[in-house]
Amino acid sequence: MFGDLERTPRTLLVCDRSSFLDEKNRLSSQVEQLHFNYKVSMLLPECSSAPSRLEAVLNSFNSFYLIRKLPIHELLDKHFLETSVHQGLVSGLSYRTRIDEDNCVALMPNGHLSLSLDKDSFELLGVEGKPSRYNLGTNSRYVVSVDLTDSSMAPGGRGYQRLVTGLRSRIQLKTDFLLSHHPVGGGASLQALLSRCDWSEHRPEVRSYALTDLCCPLLTSDLQSRDPHLLLEWLGAVDADVSCENSSNSFLSTLVCPEPKTTMSRALSVSVCGLLSPQDVHRLIQQIRCYLDQPRLESWASLTVHGFVDSPVSWGGDEHGVLRGGENFYSLLMFHDHTYHLHLGTGAHDTCPP
């Protein structure tokens, strides 16, 4: 029985190695498929302050709206569907709802609405749905996935009416909702929806820390024998400001920097939090490539993008859940010769990343 204690819940790590100059690299599709990004954190070695162009890109990230207690049937409003959802311009996620406790809602840019409901709400709603893939044993969570661009969901049709009646009167589903619109400036079509709700606009929060005397592993683009788990552990420790000294009189952290290592006199750690779109992440990656192009002391930079822990969907609309941790993230390590190492990681209740 105690053999079980040594097993940790399953995690998946997909490692990909390629070059930006290679035409067949799948990076752009991998970045595009993670629709809902919560945090982007970057580590720039031998750098004490952010270059101005990088700052400009960070400051030009899309702002997003937080709507308090949005009745979800408003997302099916006829005008909203025609002006925004059918054009593929909006995406949104329910906020302050836990995927393993509450009902969660996600609206993807391709017009798919995904509702992850607990058993009571699903039985009351009365719309066709499937049990969650990650139900262990008894069915306690159900997923209703609706394609709002499909003809069966045209406003006035039977499927549409049934869903609206269910959301409006049978379960009165109301959650806080984060909504974002691409491109920026098209917010006019959202005004009709926002005017009926309690909303506020937010900009992604940017924080940067200058680090000194950082112990870091020697990273070159042709490293073959490096264990990706140790490297990701170190990157995470730097981002979370956890000491990697492993000194004998401290029991807080026994994390160490992987060998072989060197010491950097300074480094910059920048993080951006909010509802971030894959297009913004793409622009940031291109900007870091330009930054690395110039002759530098250190020849690498790293970028980690975290998805939302409580999102009902992960890469490509696949279902996401939380067993004891709901991580879904990818970490891109870029080198000055245009090669990159990509690590995509997920937790127990997730399908394999692309």
Next chain:
Amino acid sequence: MSVFMDLNLSYTAERSRLKSLIETAAHLGFSTVAINYVFEPAAKKKQEIPTPMPIKELIEELPVVQGRSRPIRVLNRLTVVMSDSSHFRPNAAEYRCFDLLSVQPTTEKLFHAACMIYDVDIICISVTEKLPFFFKRAPVNGAVDRGVVFEVSYSAAIRDSTRRRYTIANAISLMDNCKGKNVILSSAAEKPLELRGPYDITNLGLLFGLSDRDAKEAVSSTCRSVVLHAETRKSASGIVYTMNTCSESSGQQEAPPADCEAPAAKRAKPHLTD
């Protein structure tokens, strides 16, 4: 999965400590807690069953659960520590004001009776001493069939290292018999520092021999089925539920309406029969 619940917060007379217990539980992510009034009838003296303090008096504004947008829900629970079969009186009127009812049997005969006959929701397993009796499969299976759950509390393990051994030993012995079904894990916390977060308790469940899924259910779905089981005790066969209309203001007599709420059986029955 359903929301996380901790169904055993010890009642103290100090209002401020109880209030900070509830606030800590909300901060840790528990969406429902139950304040536990322990009643231990002594042989000679006649003692009265405590009446629960109404929640409104206890704490004016319930704190919002961390990470969600709803306030925490607080229930009242009574635990009767039984050393004799006369200690638990079925259908006593005083039990009505409590939302949950539990017993802690101290002999094998009482354990058997509690599992098979008594109308309770939770059977507490003693964690502060060596088990006075061994668990047998027959009463445990009988309790599982009826929807009664077994509770293991962990705050004794936090306070003292000897009790830690007893907690783990007793819990493992219980899991051997019930195969991980119908178990809930809760603190019996007297101080806010003795509370732990739901995912930590899931990990603790692994130490007791529960599987990943059973351990997570022990903090969420099984607790939900206990609360539903308790609600059905107040109704007729779990289908008809009556409540008083507030007719104090008007002088007329109104027949109390039946079916005032979505009938308890419309919601999932205690989880065994799902």
